[in-house]
Structures are given as C-alpha cells and as structure tokens.
Amino acid sequence: MKLKSLPRIHAPLLTFGASVFLVLLCNFSFWKTFVAATGGAKIGNLPLYLGASLVLVLVFNLILTLVNFRLLIKPVLIFLFLVTSSASYFMSKYGVVIDASMVQNVVETDVREATELLSWNMVETVLLLGVLPSIIVWRLPVQFPPLRRDLLIKLGTIAGSALVVVGLLMLLFKTLAPAVREHREMRFLLTPTNVFQATNSYLKQRFAVPTVVAPLGTDATKGRLWAAAGAGAGVAGQGKHAVTIIVVGETARAMNFSLNGYERETNPNLKKEQGLINFTNVSSCGTATAVSVPCVFSDLPREDYSEDKARAQEGLLDVLRHAGFEVLWRDNNSGCKGVCDRVKFEDLSQPVAGDKLCNSEECFDERLLNGLPEMIRNAQKDMVIVLHQKGSHGPAYWKRYPAEFNKFTPVCQTNELEKCSRESIVAAYDNTILYTDFFLSRAIDVLRKAAAEGGADTSLLYFSDHGESLGEKNMYLHGAPYMFSPAEQRKVPMMLWMSDGFSERFKVDRACLAARSGQEFSHDNVFHSTLGMLNVNTAVYNPKLDIFHACIRG
Incomplete structure (x- = not known):
C-alpha cells in the first residue's frame, strides 16, 4: 500500500x-x-x-x-x-x-x-x-x-x-x-x-562564561633557588636556562603501560630511561579532553571545578608567565580548550605536503619535536613548553602511529568497532601506547642533549588527560559522567624526568620522589607541583598539593 x-x-x-x-x-x-x-x-x-x-x-x-x-x-x-x-x-x-x-x-x-x-x-x-x-x-x-x-x-x-x-x-x-x-x-x-x-x-x-578573565598569581616570582643558582662559580645551573617540557597525553590509560605492570611490552624505551620516575596511581580530573585539560591547568580541585570557574580566571600557564617564563603551547590535537589563550600557540596538527611526519589526514606526534633543539639552544629566557599529543585518540587507533609501530596484531582498522574483535581493538590501542613511549623517549633525548651541551637544565613532565574504555562492560571510548565512569577512563599515566643539573639546581631528591611514586595522586597535584618543581613563589601555591614539597632538600 x-x-x-x-x-x-x-x-x-x-x-x-x-x-x-x-x-x-x-x-x-x-x-x-x-x-x-x-x-x-x-x-x-x-x-x-x-x-x-x-x-x-x-x-x-x-x-x-x-x-x-x-x-x-x-x-x-x-x-x-x-x-x-x-x-x-x-x-x-x-x-x-x-x-x-x-x-x-x-x-x-x-x-x-x-x-x-x-x-x-x-x-x-x-x-x-x-x-x-x-x-x-x-x-x-x-x-x-x-x-x-x-x-x-x-x-x-x-x-x-x-x-x-x-x-x-x-x-x-x-x-x-x-x-x-x-x-x-x-x-x-x-x-x-x-x-x-x-x-x-x-x-x-x-553562555554564562564571563568576558573578563580574572588574573591569577600576578605576584609569582622565582624563588631563592634561582638566586642561588647564579650566586657563584661552581654552583650547579650557573648561567643556564631552565627548560621544562609538559607533555599532555591524549586518551592514554595507565593500565596499558608496561611500566605499570601491563603484560605487553608497551614501554621498551621508557623502561631504559635512567632516573625516570613513574607515578602509578594517578586519577584524571575528567573523562574527556574538554573537561580535563582546562581542569588540570587550573588551580581548582576536581570537586570544585566547573568550566565557568576555569574560564573566569587565569591558569597555570599565566602564573608561569607572570613569574618570567617564556611559555609555548604546541598542539597536535584539537586545541588547548582555552588554557593557552594568553601564551604563544603553534598548531602543528595540519598536514603539510612533503612532511614525512604527516599524511593526507593528520600528523604524527613526533612533529611536535621539530625545531625544539634549536629553540632551546637559542632561548633567551627560561622556558615551559607544552606539547599536546594526538596520542591514543579513538576510535581510529590504527591511524595514530606510523607503520613501523604496528607491533601488536591483529589490528582493528575500522572505526566501526563492532566489526572488530576486542583483541584487535586492544592491539591497535597498545600500538598507540608503544608510539607514545617512543615519542616521550625522543623528547627526553632532546632535553638530555640540551643539558649535555651545557646550555640548559631540563625536565619533562608527562600525564594523560583521561583514559579510555576498550570494551570492558561493553563500554568504548571515553566521556562517561565522572561519578559513574570506570577506572579505565579515570586512571592515567604520569611520569617525570629531570637532568642531573635540574635536580641539583632545584634541590629535588629523586630517591624521595621515587619512594612516593606509588601514592595516590591526581590532576589536582599538577598545578601546584609544577610551581613547586620550578621554585615559583605565589600566594596561589598550595604546598599540600605539591608532590615535590616533601622532597626538596634543605
């Protein structure tokens, strides 16, 4: 009919x-x-x-x-x-x-x-x-x-x-x-x-976001350890710039890092890094980039965080800028969600013809490292550089890494996850972690070389914005409401590397930090720990949330 x-x-x-x-x-x-x-x-x-x-x-x-x-x-x-x-x-x-x-x-x-x-x-x-x-x-x-x-x-x-x-x-x-x-x-x-x-x-x-952003940490200054570093001959760090790289991972969950006990060897390079401190019990602020990124760079604890509050005030990068650092955000993702609005920004996510680190659709994370050695070598000020990864963003996990990192097979090569076995989905995801391992190791190599050349005291802090569900309880991807979200979406990797000159300059007891690496931490600690690690004094700094505070010698 x-x-x-x-x-x-x-x-x-x-x-x-x-x-x-x-x-x-x-x-x-x-x-x-x-x-x-x-x-x-x-x-x-x-x-x-x-x-x-x-x-x-x-x-x-x-x-x-x-x-x-x-x-x-x-x-x-x-x-x-x-x-x-x-x-x-x-x-x-x-x-x-x-x-x-x-x-x-x-x-x-x-x-x-x-x-x-x-x-x-x-x-x-x-x-x-x-x-x-x-x-x-x-x-x-x-x-x-x-x-x-x-x-x-x-x-x-x-x-x-x-x-x-x-x-x-x-x-x-x-x-x-x-x-x-x-x-x-x-x-x-x-x-x-x-x-x-x-x-x-x-x-x-x-639409409730205020048009005026309240200043935060305008009183920020470099502390006594900075003065001591230039106080006399033979003092570690004299005349050197300090360069810190903060790597913001994407969709990396802690349980798939072999450093955290995962059965697959997804961290063959990082496990060889001498002095790398791996924090094994870290929770994210949210389960999606749009929440976690602005939250982790704010001074707001997760329980008190809202987008309105975060947008209404400056964040960590602004405080560092007030303290005299040159701050740069390099992005291979979908932007910084407002946290880098007042600092220098470079978008490296757009494919460029002839660039071997790009294809017709996107670029691999290694592109974030292009030009960094020269940038560090020519720095006129102490620097904080944020690298925002594409990381393990799904569901097209197989697109996130070059072909040579296709180690775990068989690999799901469609965004229709229902057509793939769970094993192939996990294999593709694990290959993204393997590539992140390589990327972080290369970033550390850049910093290690800069330190060896004598031009800078260097450090790297890595954490992911949130985790990912890979079929557990029939859940995939991320973005679940936090109170109902599974651990796979909340538990994230976090690790720290410092050159010898950096740890000496800022009196960081690495053995003390390593002893604390299994304690429970979260994104709430990042704002205050970054300020503590870089010896920045400001009224907005909370030593109780600073992972480094208990491990500063003297």
Missing part, C-alpha cells in the same frame, strides 16, 4: 505511536542498563518492565501532546527521530552516555575527529530509526479535531497520562527507587531527553 493511500490518523494516536517508537525501539542502551539494575531478565520482572515502559510512553506522550498542533507536530517528530537515531547509535555501539561534557566534545571537536566516528553502520541506523519514520510521518495524513474539542482532548490526555503515571510510580516505587538511586547514569541514557538535558546544561555553561 502506498503511503498516500493510507487512511488518516487521528492526531492523538500519532503522538502516542511516536512515543511507543521512541521508548521501545530507540533506547536499547537504557533498557539494557535498566534490566541489569533491576536484577536481570526474569519472567517475574515482566510486570515491572511493562509498567516502566508504560510510564515512559505516557510521559513522552504527555510532552508531545503539548506541541501536537497542525503545523508543528510533524517537524518536531522528524527532528526527534533524527536526533534520537544518532544518539542511540553512539550509545549502543560505543557505550557512551549523553551529558553536557559529551555535547561540548561534539561542539569543540574538529572535522577530522568527527569523520572518524562516521560509518555505514551509523548510516543504516539513522536511515532505519531516523529517516524512514520521518518520511512516514511527513507523508502521513493527520486528522485534527476542531480547536475547542482539540484543546479538551489535550487537557484530558495530559491529565489522564499524569494520573496513570503517578499511580504506576506508586505501585512500582519499591523496586524503581533503589534501581534509579543506585544507577543514576540511566538519566544520561534515556533518549531524546538526555540530548535536551545535556544541550541545555552545555548552553548554560557556554
């Missing part, structure tokens, strides 16, 4: 049918979590499942009834189908949830990262759950009653739906309340309501 020959459908039946479709066919991730939260799939739970389904259908229908007018309802439903089908695909395939930080990731990601998430499977899902029902709704003849009767029907529908929902909730409360309370992540899984809640939260945060 052709669509144009279909009989007219009454407007209330249209919204009810759309509600059934959205609740039952577009919320696989929600129902999977709901069933698990209520004791698993059991015949005895069937009344609960039917009751919960009816509650959601009636709530959706109540909301849609409010916009069920002749010129409005069809565009609204088409929009909902398209949004819901897209959200449903990403949640079911990657195990992600939709919250404000996820919306921020979508808004702030670059085109290349976004295209990696596109797949034929996504197209099929959107066509089936989004485009097809949209076409049906658009061409479906809808019968609306006269205005006065229409309003009475709407009032009756809203009142009746509300009464039934309240009654069902009272009957099911004993079972639903514990499940909802213990699994609050379900509110991030129910689509399309999660999309609207997340978008609303993101817009509130985005």
